[in-house]
Amino acid sequence: MYELKVVSFFSAAHSLREYQGKCEAMHGHNWKVEVAVRRQDLDKAGLALDFKELKYMLNSVIDNLDHKDLGQIDFFKKHNPSSENIAYFIYNELKMPLENKGCALKKVTVWEQRDYCASYYEKDS
Numbered sequence: 001m002y003e004l005k006v007v008s009f010f011s012a013a014h015s016l017r018e019y020q021g022k023c024e025a026m027h028g029h030n031w032k033v034e035v036a037v038r039r040q041d042l043d044k045a046g047l048a049l050d051f052k053e054l055k056y057m058l059n060s061v062i063d064n065l066d067h068k069d070l071g072q073i074d075f076f077k078k079h080n081p082s083s084e085n086i087a088y089f090i091y092n093e094l095k096m097p098l099e100n101k102g103c104a105l106k107k108v109t110v111w112e113q114r115d116y117c118a119s120y121y122e123k124d125s
């Protein structure tokens with residue numbers, strides 16, 4: 001198997017519901033998002049997927065989050081805008097488009113600061 005990773009960034013505000021502590025109050029992060037993709041075979045050019053294409057796909061998803069108050073986005077009205085749920089959101093947005101390109105989405109990891117990150121992945125991906 002081959003595995004590719006790309007990283008991208010976005011800035012947004014959030015506040016956590018059902019949480020006691022500083023993160024209850026509105027504040028911002030510069031989130032870092034890493035996407036890992038797997039593929040069994042390479043194309044004629046020796047690529048699993050063009051990095052630029054993967055980055056474009058990731059950026060199209062995170063453009064919907066960039067410079068937003070995450071709590072105002074429908075998905076995060078239902079799911080608290082934690083890093084865990086941001087990873088879940090991005091995973092679900094990217095899964096099908098990547099499968100259509102013959103790739104399996106392995107994992108999405110979201111850092112809310114340098115030393116804290118959360119990942120979402122599915123059991124057999």
Ligand SMILES: [Zn+2]
Nearest residue numbers: 023027029112
């Ligand atoms: Zn926060």
